[in-house]
Amino acid sequence: MSKGRQLKDRIAERGLVQVMAGHSPLSARLAAEAGFDGIWASGFELSALHGLPDVSLVTMTQHLETMRAMVEASGLPVVADIDTGFGNAINVIHAIEQYERAGAAAVVIEDKSFPKVTSLIAGGRQDLLRVEEFQGKIEAACATRRDPDFLVIARCEALIAGLGEAEALARSAAYEEAGADMILIHSKQKTPDEVESYVRAWRGKVPIVVVPTAYPEFTVERMKALGKIAVAIWGNHAIRAAVTAMQRVFRQILDEGGIRGADRDIVSVEEIFRLQGMDRVKQDEKRFLR
Numbered sequence: 001m002s003k004g005r006q007l008k009d010r011i012a013e014r015g016l017v018q019v020m021a022g023h024s025p026l027s028a029r030l031a032a033e034a035g036f037d038g039i040w041a042s043g044f045e046l047s048a049l050h051g052l053p054d055v056s057l058v059t060m061t062q063h064l065e066t067m068r069a070m071v072e073a074s075g076l077p078v079v080a081d082i083d084t085g086f087g088n089a090i091n092v093i094h095a096i097e098q099y100e101r102a103g104a105a106a107v108v109i110e111d112k113s114f115p116k117v118t119s120l121i122a123g124g125r126q127d128l129l130r131v132e133e134f135q136g137k138i139e140a141a142c143a144t145r146r147d148p149d150f151l152v153i154a155r156c157e158a159l160i161a162g163l164g165e166a167e168a169l170a171r172s173a174a175y176e177e178a179g180a181d182m183i184l185i186h187s188k189q190k191t192p193d194e195v196e197s198y199v200r201a202w203r204g205k206v207p208i209v210v211v212p213t214a215y216p217e218f219t220v221e222r223m224k225a226l227g228k229i230a231v232a233i234w235g236n237h238a239i240r241a242a243v244t245a246m247q248r249v250f251r252q253i254l255d256e257g258g259i260r261g262a263d264r265d266i267v268s269v270e271e272i273f274r275l276q277g278m279d280r281v282k283q284d285e286k287r288f289l290r
């Protein structure tokens, strides 16, 4: 069964699925063990992992290879954040061929111009494409996929760009018309009001995807009460959790002049062996090394 089908089945079963951000195969494996339904191959997280801003600097190849490794390490459906699709509709065609072949369940393409600027930054340059141009990119994506269950998700940045709900709804309808399987609506308001109002007003047939990173009050319960939302993406919690843990432990080791205190608070080396699959290496050594 394809990963796209797997994600669709999970949505049918649960109504709403929870997808955790990742930036590496290990983070994807941890998200799978924790019980998430899928992995968000986040451009923001991968950029941060490379110590770079999320402004189209990480290449398609870097993102694609990480995404492929995340599919393999987690076994979960991966929703690939392909930003603007790395250029125009021609670049999108190439990206869809590559991402589908690499095992993605879905791609999210946003209606910003290339190079993009990260959405949550205050005062960011948020230039949107003409609607027709973005429709062409969505149509190109849909025409290129081989598996009809491979999801093409159109991300509308009209609220991020400050263009208001009417523009966001009109753009979303145009993207649905172009063939998008879902609409991702993003907002950087500190409360869920803007997105909740958009969801209530949405008259389209395709479900909505949300990334409630800026407005933590938007709980799964609240999303379910609204209906229409099929996917919740927890957008940047893997990298933020990793940074929190590393900053704390690094500081502690320097402050305490050794690792004794830090060792009590972090996982054991045995736990890392488990995550690496060392058990299997031991078994295979017994079996095959002569």
Ligand code: SPV
Pocket: 021, 042, 043, 044, 045, 054, 081, 118, 119, 120, 186, 211, 213, 235, 236
């Ligand atoms: C990402 O995680 O790369 C996203 C979500 O696109 S956000 O950074 O909030 O725009």
Ligand code: MG
Pocket: 042, 043, 044, 081, 083
């Ligand atoms: Mg992104």
